[in-house]
Amino acid sequence: MTDNIAWNAVHAGYGRTVAVEDISVSVAPGEKLGILGRNGAGKTTILRAMMGDAKVHRGTVQVGGADVTQRPAFQRNKLGVAVVPQTRDVFRSLTVRENLLSASADAGRLDHAVAVFPRLGERMRNLGADLSGGEQQMLSIARAIMTAPRFLMLDEPLEGLSPTVAHAVMDAVRRMVTDEGLGCVLVEQHVRTVLEFCDRVMVIERGRCAFLGTPDELEAEGTILSRAVGIAAH
Numbered sequence: 726m727t728d729n730i731a732w733n734a735v736h737a738g739y740g741r742t743v744a745v746e747d748i749s750v751s752v753a754p755g756e757k758l759g760i761l762g763r764n765g766a767g768k769t770t771i772l773r774a775m776m777g778d779a780k781v782h783r784g785t786v787q788v789g790g791a792d793v794t795q796r797p798a799f800q801r802n803k804l805g806v807a808v809v810p811q812t813r814d815v816f817r818s819l820t821v822r823e824n825l826l827s828a829s830a831d832a833g834r835l836d837h838a839v840a841v842f843p844r845l846g847e848r849m850r851n852l853g854a855d856l857s858g859g860e861q862q863m864l865s866i867a868r869a870i871m872t873a874p875r876f877l878m879l880d881e882p883l884e885g886l887s888p889t890v891a892h893a894v895m896d897a898v899r900r901m902v903t904d905e906g907l908g909c910v911l912v913e914q915h916v917r918t919v920l921e922f923c924d925r926v927m928v929i930e931r932g933r934c935a936f937l938g939t940p941d942e943l944e945a946e947g948t949i950l951s952r953a954v955g956i957a958a959h
């Protein structure tokens with residue numbers, strides 16, 4: 726358990742507002758947790774609470790057994806947690822290479838990032854602004870893995886991507902989970918992708934956990950999916 730990241734009875738939000746309540750879940754190395762819920766349910770806030778970007782009113786967040794609730798945001802990254810935000814974290818005026826090296830100057834990590842996303846290797850001298858949406862998403866994920874995280878949290882990484890590119894992105898993440906033991910938290914609107922990719926799924930409904938279990942258990946429940954996510958189970 727001490728290798729995990731964990732949310733322990735977390736109430737979190739912005740200023741005095743509480744956006745999520747009583748969230749408890751942990752993710753082990755090599756595990757894939759999906760978070761589903763309607764728009765505004767609180768999914769991003771759960772990721773932000775882990776990164777120190779949302780205020781934790783009650784409860785604690787832990788990385789590798791250490792309570793990081795009161796620690797500054799940059800320290801969470803140092804401890805091995807990275808997030809790929811929904812906004813795609815890419816500098817448009819820098820080349821792909823400069824984008825990667827701005828996340829970490831470690832040239833060895835550059836080789837790793839290109840091995841994960843060979844397409845970026847062909848675009849090293851292109852500006853971030855000149856990349857396709859799919860390439861920008863690959864670069865955003867590649868920037869996150871430059872810091873050699875043990876846990877990667879992805880916020881709606883497939884938004885706006887074609888099915889082929891979405892497949893390539895998820896394949897790359899899957900390889901890192903399998904080959905490197907990366908722990909993964911995936912917030913995604915593509916419900917089928919979450920059910921197929923993840924070992925466990927948490928469903929958030931109006932800021933609270935409505936379900937936590939395996940994809941099979943969730944599909945068996947049926948009504949939660951249609952109520953909290955808006956799709957039929959089958």
Ligand SMILES: Nc1ncnc2c1ncn2[C@@H]1O[C@H](COP(=O)(O)OP(=O)(O)OP(=O)(O)O)[C@@H](O)[C@H]1O
Nearest residue numbers: 739742744762763764765766767768769770771811
């Ligand atoms: N910076 C902020 N300041 C104040 N309230 C915020 C802020 N960010 C989000 N909220 C509010 O917190 C609640 C949860 O938002 P959150 O972004 O976590 O939901 P979400 O499930 O990720 O939604 P979406 O699927 O639309 O991205 C919403 O009511 C939202 O309006």
